[in-house]
Every structure is written in C-alpha cells, then in structure tokens.
Amino acid sequence: MDFFNRHDGELYAESVPVSRIAAAHGTPCYIYSRATLERHFHAYDQALEGMPHRICYAVKANSNLAVLNVLARLGAGFDIVSGGELERVIRAGGDPGATVFSGVGKQRWEIERALEAGVRCFNVESDFELAMISEVASERGRIAPVSVRVNPDVDAGTHPYISTGLKENKFGVEIEQARVLYRRAAEMPGLEVVGADCHIGSQLQSLDPLMDALERMLALIDALAEDGIAIQHLDMGGGLGVPYGDEQPPSPGAYGEALKERLAGRDLELLLEPGRSIAANAGIMVTRVEGIKGGDEHRFAIVDGAMNDLIRPSLYSAWQRIEAVADPSGIQPGVYDVVGPVCETGDFLGKQRELAIEAGDLLAVRSAGAYGFVMSSNYNTRNRPPEILVDGADVHLVRRRETLEEQLAPEIPLPELGS
Ligand SMILES: Cc1ncc(COP(=O)(O)O)c(C=O)c1O
Numbered sequence: 001m002d003f004f005n006r007h008d009g010e011l012y013a014e015s016v017p018v019s020r021i022a023a024a025h026g027t028p029c030y031i032y033s034r035a036t037l038e039r040h041f042h043a044y045d046q047a048l049e050g051m052p053h054r055i056c057y058a059v060k061a062n063s064n065l066a067v068l069n070v071l072a073r074l075g076a077g078f079d080i081v082s083g084g085e086l087e088r089v090i091r092a093g094g095d096p097g098a099t100v101f102s103g104v105g106k107q108r109w110e111i112e113r114a115l116e117a118g119v120r121c122f123n124v125e126s127d128f129e130l131a132m133i134s135e136v137a138s139e140r141g142r143i144a145p146v147s148v149r150v151n152p153d154v155d156a157g158t159h160p161y162i163s164t165g166l167k168e169n170k171f172g173v174e175i176e177q178a179r180v181l182y183r184r185a186a187e188m189p190g191l192e193v194v195g196a197d198c199h200i201g202s203q204l205q206s207l208d209p210l211m212d213a214l215e216r217m218l219a220l221i222d223a224l225a226e227d228g229i230a231i232q233h234l235d236m237g238g239g240l241g242v243p244y245g246d247e248q249p250p251s252p253g254a255y256g257e258a259l260k261e262r263l264a265g266r267d268l269e270l271l272l273e274p275g276r277s278i279a280a281n282a283g284i285m286v287t288r289v290e291g292i293k294g295g296d297e298h299r300f301a302i303v304d305g306a307m308n309d310l311i312r313p314s315l316y317s318a319w320q321r322i323e324a325v326a327d328p329s330g331i332q333p334g335v336y337d338v339v340g341p342v343c344e345t346g347d348f349l350g351k352q353r354e355l356a357i358e359a360g361d362l363l364a365v366r367s368a369g370a371y372g373f374v375m376s377s378n379y380n381t382r383n384r385p386p387e388i389l390v391d392g393a394d395v396h397l398v399r400r401r402e403t404l405e406e407q408l409a410p411e412i413p414l415p416e417l418g419s
C-alpha cells in the first residue's frame with residue numbers, strides 16, 4: 001500500500017494511522033514513507049532503462065540517514081554540497097564512488113575529504129575552485145575527476161529564489177566561458193575531465209527549459225570533442241517539480257523518456273540529481289491544533305508546528321496542502337490561517353484554509369518530505385521535531401526530538417566577560 005490514504009475517513013501512513021504515530025512520538029513530527037521514496041526512485045530508474053545512467057539523489061532535500069539508506073539500498077548515487085553531507089552518505093551506507101560533489105563554495109578540507117573518500121566527480125563551479133582541486137590532488141599524488149558546472153542561461157520559469165541557471169544567478173560557469181575553462185582543466189595537474197554538468201533550478205513545471213539546457217550542453221560537448229576533450233558523462237542536475245496543489249509537473253517517467261530519446265546513439269552516461277521529486281511527497285509534517293481564536297472576520301488555528309519546523313511557506317510563500325488527520329465529517333468547516341507559536345507575523349503554515357477542526361485535532365501538512373526538516377532551525381529556542389519512517393506496518397523513529405540540553409550544549413553559558 002502506498003503512502004497517504006484515508007480509511008474510514010482517517011489519514012494513514014502506509015498501513016499505520018497517523019494519529020497512532022503522533023500519540024507515540026508527539027507533535028510536531030515528520031513522517032516519511034519508505035514505499036513512496038522507493039516508487040519515486042524506481043520511476044526515474046525504469047524510465048532510463050536501456051541507457052547507462054545513475055540517479056544521484058540530492059541529499060540536501062532530505063538528508064535523514066534512514067532516508068539515504070533506503071535509497072542507497074536501491075543503488076542510488078548521491079549529489080552532495082558539503083563535507084557534512086558526504087559523511088551522511090557514508091554513514092548511511094552510500095557509495096562515495098557514486099557520489100558527485102556540487103556547490104559554489106567548496107572549502108579546502110571538504111575537497112581533501114572528498115578526494116580521500118573517492119567521490120565520483122567534483123562538479124566545479126569556478127576557475128578558483130578548479131585551481132584549488134588541482135593543487136590538493138597534486139599535493140596528494142591523486143587524480144581528481146572533474147566536471148564543469150555550466151550555467152546554460154535558460155529561464156527555468158520557477159520562483160526567483162530557486163532558479164539557478166540564469167546569468168544573474170551565482171551558480172556555475174557561463175556557458176560562453178566553459179569551453180575555455182575546460183581547456184585549462186585538461187592541462188592542469190591532478191585533474192581528469194570526466195563530465196559536463198548543469199542544474200537550472202527547482203520545482204520546474206515543464207520539460208522545455210530542461211530540454212533547452214540539454215541542447216546547449218550537447219553543443220558544448222561537441223565543441224569540447226573538437227578540442228580533444230572527451231566527455232564521458234552528462235549530469236543534468238535535478239529540478240523536476242512536484243504537485244503541491246493543482247500543479248501538473250512532468251513525471252520522472254516522461255522526463256526520463258525524453259532524455260533517453262534525445263541521447264540515443266551518444267556514448268554518454270546520464271546522471272540526474274533529483275531531490276524534491278523523490279522526497280517531497282514521501283513526507284508529511286504533523287502538528288496539533290492548540291486552540292482556535294479570532295472573530296467572524298479572521299480566524300486563526302494556532303498549532304504547535306511553526307516556521308522553525310517548516311519554513312517553506314514563510315520563506316517562499318509556498319503553498320502546501322493542509323488537512324485534518326481525523327475524519328472531518330461531523331465538524332463544521334471554517335476558514336483559518338494556520339499559524340505557529342513563533343513571534344513573527346510571517347510564521348504561518350497556510351493561510352485561508354478551509355478545515356473542519358477543533359482544538360486538540362491533528363493536522364497533516366503534505367509534501368513536507370523535501371526541504372522540510374533539513375531547513376528547520378532552533379529559532380525561538382524551539383527543539384527540532386522528530387523524524388519517523390514508516391515501512392508497511394512498521395514505524396521506525398529515525399531521529400528523536402531534540403532536547404533543550406542538546407540545543408544548549410555548544411554554548412558557553414558564563415563567558416569570562418570581566419567585570
Ligand atoms: C546542484 C543541484 N542539484 C540538485 C538539486 C536538487 O534539486 P531538486 O530538489 O529540485 O530536484 C539542487 C537544488 O536545487 C541543486 O542545487
């Protein structure tokens with residue numbers, strides 16, 4: 001059985017009532033479905049069957065060790081953006097040799113560690129990064145496999161904060177300059193040019209910008225071949241959107257088919273770095289209604305989850321479906337702003353939502369499996385929520401609720417300030 005379904009009106013996570021999980025682990029909490037993570041991964045993998053490929057899940061979307069382990073078991077590779085993410089992949093049983101390292105500001109220690117762990121490829125975003133990788137590899141007598149992350153200058157048509165493939169964005173190397181940088185890379189010590197890489201943005205609603213970027217990347221690869229630089233893999237990044245509401249983004253299957261068709265006959269391995277489309281709809285955040293207030297004009301459902309637990313609504317004005325966990329029939333629906341306890345006007349999970357709820361009821365915020373817990377914080381000295389993985393009828397607590405002691409541990413309470 002797949003993730004969220006209603007039985008007798010009540011919301012279930014796979015075959016477990018969400019209310020039972022909330023009773024055991026408290027609220028707010030994140031709940032993930034193993035079956036959904038696996039279904040999403042297989043959708044990509046199956047669509048690319050018949051061509052050499054590797055799905056490198058973008059760890060930033062949801063880096064819980066159990067989630068990474070579920071994907072590693074399926075043969076996923078990983079896309080990381082920090083030394084910390086690399087350690088997570090290793091601890092989760094992932095293969096560094098199937099891991100690509102992206103990111104605009106890689107630090108020396110991170111490059112050293114990635115080289116030592118044997119990552120599959122560095123997706124290089126600048127000339128100074130290339131120089132640093134060459135230096136670190138040469139010092140150690142190693143050869144670092146590299147791709148240049150190209151900024152293909154296509155408009156992904158997404159929220160400006162999550163668009164990455166335009167000249168005005170900080171990511172990658174301008175496509176006009178990429179060829180020059182590749183030539184330089186091919187001559188630098190300690191480097192082996194193995195791939196070409198791009199990522200144009202997130203929550204994309206159409207294949208057009210992705211296929212546009214693909215054309216530009218293929219033209220670059222052909223130009224590089226003329227320069228005697230043979231590209232072995234093409235990494236098209238992540239970016240496919242998910243239906244938070246009524247959106248109808250292209251499916252991983254359709255995207256995979258389109259890529260396979262365009263790349264037929266080319267001697268290239270294809271890498272993809274999906275994050276959101278694998279994890280978002282494999283998770284919910286569950287929160288409890290503390291009370292209801294307001295008058296006839298404006299009513300608020302005050303809940304125990306807040307912007308520190310799930311920041312997407314506040315940060316991007318993102319809309320995520322909110323629904324009552326219990327059977328709502330029999331309760332008079334009302335229209336509410338669903339708001340948390342944090343002292344910010346912008347602390348909301350949803351605005352003007354029709355809900356049949358009373359104080360004490362549970363609410364599920366859907367599509368919270370990606371960019372949810374990973375973006376949580378301790379703002380207002382709130383402890384970060386627990387994460388739970390459901391696997392059929394089994395419920396695994398995979399990260400417990402943080403305690404105040406853990407939050408305060410790095411602080412030096414009484415510094416020697418002098419009198
Ligand atoms: C380099 C890179 N790869 C992959 C991703 C994952 O993107 P998404 O979650 O939209 O699939 C991102 C985030 O946008 C990224 O910056």
Ligand SMILES: N[C@@H](CCCC[NH3+])C(=O)O
Pocket residue numbers: 060162202203312316370371
């Ligand atoms: N955090 C963003 C996506 C960022 C993509 C990472 N480059 C979101 O929640 O939509």
